[in-house]
Amino acid sequence: MSFTRRILMVGTAMALGIAGAMAQAFPTKPITMIVPFAAGGPTDTIARIVGEHMSRTLGQTVVIENVAGAGGTTGITRAARSAADGYTIMMGHMGTHGAAPGLYPKLAYDPQKDFTPIGLAAGTPIVIVTRKDLPVKDLKEFMEYAKKNEKTINQAHAGSGSVSHITCILLNEMMKVDPTPIPYQGTGPALNDLVSGKVDYMCDQIVSVQGQVAGGGVRGLAIATPSRSPSLPNVPTTLEAGLSMFQVSAWNAVFAPKDIPADVAKKLQDALVKAVTDPATKTKLEGLGGVVPDAQRASPEALATLVKTENDRWVPLLSRKVKQ
Numbered sequence: 001m002s003f004t005r006r007i008l009m010v011g012t013a014m015a016l017g018i019a020g021a022m023a024q025a026f027p028t029k030p031i032t033m034i035v036p037f038a039a040g041g042p043t044d045t046i047a048r049i050v051g052e053h054m055s056r057t058l059g060q061t062v063v064i065e066n067v068a069g070a071g072g073t074t075g076i077t078r079a080a081r082s083a084a085d086g087y088t089i090m091m092g093h094m095g096t097h098g099a100a101p102g103l104y105p106k107l108a109y110d111p112q113k114d115f116t117p118i119g120l121a122a123g124t125p126i127v128i129v130t131r132k133d134l135p136v137k138d139l140k141e142f143m144e145y146a147k148k149n150e151k152t153i154n155q156a157h158a159g160s161g162s163v164s165h166i167t168c169i170l171l172n173e174m175m176k177v178d179p180t181p182i183p184y185q186g187t188g189p190a191l192n193d194l195v196s197g198k199v200d201y202m203c204d205q206i207v208s209v210q211g212q213v214a215g216g217g218v219r220g221l222a223i224a225t226p227s228r229s230p231s232l233p234n235v236p237t238t239l240e241a242g243l244s245m246f247q248v249s250a251w252n253a254v255f256a257p258k259d260i261p262a263d264v265a266k267k268l269q270d271a272l273v274k275a276v277t278d279p280a281t282k283t284k285l286e287g288l289g290g291v292v293p294d295a296q297r298a299s300p301e302a303l304a305t306l307v308k309t310e311n312d313r314w315v316p317l318l319s320r321k322v323k324q
Helices: 003-025 042-058 070-080 094-103 139-148 163-175 187-195 206-215 262-277 279-287 300-323
Strands: 031-035 062-066 088-093 115-122 126-131 154-157 180-183 201-205 218-223 252-257
Touching (some): 031 070, 042 062, 042 115, 042 262, 070 088, 088 094, 115 262, 126 163, 154 187, 163 201, 163 300, 206 218, 252 300
Parallel strands (some): 031 062, 154 180, 154 201
16 A cells, blocks of 8 residues: 555544544534523523523533514524524424414525424413403303404404414404404513403413413413313313314424534434423423423424424415415
């Protein structure tokens, strides 16, 4: 073997060894998880709980960065354009990756093509809530009341593109009513006005409304899941209450920019699965009313299927509403 060839072989081996070592070393610095909503909201809360456990598994801090705006699409757009190295990931959800293409015709990203799915973190079921003095006692009476008072009834939501906005569009469509929408800058102000009786009803994630429902500040009519939630055991399901088609969960999931290295994606996926299957983390999420996936449902393959299914569900409905 010639001296030159021997040098080339040694050089190639060293390069491969360095590349392998670099891959093995991930992560060597903190990871940023972009949350496309304000601090303190349901997605932010879930991201912080899950991110804290992922930090321990990965050996590096997962730093939460809140980048709110345009129904969450501002933060997701920024995250999608980040370097595909695994050091910037994001906590997307039903709105940003399921419904956004129907609300924003010029959306800067494609939920099915522009991301590497890491996995599902937690679902947060939707609860239909009314002001406590609305003259109805259950969902059936509420639907009748809404139809009779369609010209005067109003519905609060947390802003265009928010979960409370999107899910109540679906509810109103099913009830065949067109209430007056009252937009707010976030769930907090909307819920405050519902508690004070300034607005009539809203749809929102159990994480947001659980305390007020349990405390009697608002009335919980139904939860949009097949089974009752342990967090609100006295609130019937929409199946029980007579609106079986209204099944909605504002799922939250971790994504990375597309084309990150496969081994990096695998490390992130493994860290996420460890987080959601950890008993302590699971207890925290379930204590908020969250539905925590098992390892199979938390997988990137399951998440990719979910995004497609949600696009198929929401985009036709919302595109039609946006054009009206």
